[in-house]
Amino acid sequence: MAKFNFTLNGAATEVDVDPSTPLLWVLRDHLGLTGTKFGCGAALCGACTVHVNGSSVRSCAYNMDSVAGASVTTIEGLGNNRVQRAWIEHQVPQCGYCQPGMIMAATALLKDKPKPSAADIEAAITNICRCGTYARIKQAILAAAG
């Protein structure tokens, strides 16, 4: 077991976990924040996407050593941002399981590129949606960009 201190959705947080525990399971299982999803465990699908110091990371394959001292934002910490509002406006989710990860990835994209092109979106959003909501995801990102 090892202690890690970091900022989670703006609040100072300390956990005492096996140091090999990926950030995803620290969030879900130790801290009770289940909005971040487990999809593949190998950084392939993006369902577990969170922000570490403002950048998208795939938390299922993200080591706690890299979290120590950092600022982590999860879907619970977005505070109904413009991406989430666009997602509701465009009725994007179907099963909804991938959508927290999609929204985190889209939010990070808009921070880097406030007016993304279609090609920017295609390059940045590599998350998997098995329900196939991609067309509405593109529309919602463009709408959120304004």
Added chain:
Amino acid sequence: MMEAVLSRPSRRHMLKGLGATVLVAGRWGTRAALAQDAASAAAINAYVAIAPDGHVTLQCAQSEMGQGIATTFTAILADEMEADWSKCATVFSPAAFSPGGEPYRNPRINWQFTGNSESISSFHPFLRKMGAAAREMLIAAAADRLGVPASDLVARAGMVRHNKSDRAVGFGEIAAAAAAQPVPSEPQVKPESEWRLVGHGRSLPRNDIAAKVEGRAVFGIDVKVPGMVHAAVMSAPTIGGQPAAIEDAAVAGMAGVLKVVRLDGAVAVVAEHYWQARLALAKLKVEWQVGPAGAFDDATIEAMYAKAMTGDTGWAEAESKGNAPGVLAASKRVVTADYQSPWTSHAPLEPMNATVEVSADGATVWAPVQGPQMVQIVLSQVLKVPPGKVAVNRTYLGGGFGRRLIADFVAQAAICAQTAGRPVKLIWSREEDIRQDWYRPAFVQHMRAALGPDGQPVALHTKLVAPTILSPVSPVPIKPGTVDDLSVEGLVKHSYAVPNLRTDYNMLQVPVPTMVLRTTGHGPNNFALESFIDELAHAAGRDPYQYRRQLLRDDPETLAVLDRAAALARWGKAPSGHFQGIAVVNGFGSCLCQVVELSLVGGAIKLHQITSVADPGRVLDRTNAVSMIEGGVVWGLSVALYSAITFDQGRPRETNFDRYRVATLPDAPALVTDFLENRKTIGGLGEIGPVCVPAALCNALFAATGKRNRRLPLAREGVFTVYGKLYG
């Protein structure tokens, strides 16, 4: 889909169910299922409860796996009873064997499941009557309250109004009195012209979307119950293998580890936290007994298909009209082709998981399941308790696609919970989710057609080899040598006017578990039939759209979607360098035509537009209907382009999304979707959306290259998209 194996409820049973048994039983039976804040609500019937403050709680018998059923079921009921939509809440009903659970079975086959695209088609008339019965009981109670004839009252927006005296009472004020009214034997549903929430091009914001966007929605994997611990599972390295010896000394002292549990074909570790269970599982030494089929591989399986196809045994006649073999034998103009769809995995993004608490005389389950009644049957066998003592709390499902119809993962959780003496949440890794899947098997079709003088087919004979897909989800097994009705879907009862038809089916026995997957038999069979019709059109020197028009002369509804899709896609008028392919299907009580338009960039496919026109009879919610079709298109692209399970050493090679490839965002081209409402009865939209995509895509590819692709996925045939390399 199960009429072959389950007796249809008799008409008498239906009437009895609607009139008395269901409504009365529901009054008492549903109380336990209502949300806490609706505890004081009056249960008007099995589906409707109204609180004194006017809030209405409506039961959803079906599972919400992304298809929007929790919204549309609620809207059908609320519309018929004239409830105030802003005061309606949805709860997931008890399972069928639970006290009061009887009314939540699919009324068509008396079995509770969410699948086969039939939630709306099977429940719509029944739900309308349940809503209408509630409205009539509310009006009767209001008539008593106001001292006026019921015929002078109208219900609207959660109130019953007496226009002559300008008086009104809210549903909440009369809910208890309404619940005490006699149950109408024949509730009168509203005419469609008075629908206010569904139909007529309307869309409602879905009731689950805000929670899903904010990360609040509770999927099975998110369930928390007091005292809960976690289980991780490792299955045998070969399919059908068993743990022979488990050496658990290495994990005994590990932090959090509680139990090592032997399962059928697998081993589980139960620990306080999930990652502790995973760490221990990795340290566990297990000696595995090899499965009965040993180290089979693709060649083994393909040889089994080939032997069945060319052999004389195992065949059953699925459909016969006229004399197709005779006409083919006499014809001088015969076209022959063989098609193959691959093994595929469901791989919903939420891996299989279940939380189970076992008590002295029963169990409580919290899980994302499509088959709650199946869960009760399976756990009653595993735990030796009556099925009615297994309570099933359905969560949201992170995709289903058929996989969650069976209860193997719930059984594993139950055994772990029983062994540990604690509530256990069991979660499969992605690798286990794919390795322990019951796959959609490869379908192999051998097709022959005889063309008449005008180039139209006069005989069509199809031979299909495929393992059963229906048997594992059916309460009664489907016997080898007989016809699996779902496996032959799309090859039989299609809309084409061919005078001589024959379809033969051979239910192959394979050492791999198989079951239904989104599109059931229609997906692989439409790829074969609609590719073949395209080949016949080209053999006859005819335009594939016009060729189909002539063949659809006996099915005006399917002809209408074909015409509308061709018009929307500007068939035959594609820009220079763009090529189009078309395909059509009649299935799931609906019909659909899709047109794929693509170009080739450096030999790779660039998709430009996919046009879909569907006719489900009635579109109850347009935005959600578009979601079903357009999401389905992407599913169809995964199937056509990328996804395949292959075997080596007695196990699947693909165990995660690196090798089990699925469509990603850049794969989705412009999507154009429209609906017609010509069909007389209401049909499904959840499964049909992907069906025509593979054939339409391959037909467009043929138009572009002159080369016919008869095996999927295209990525395994050396055909790539412009994104295929980037995202491979």
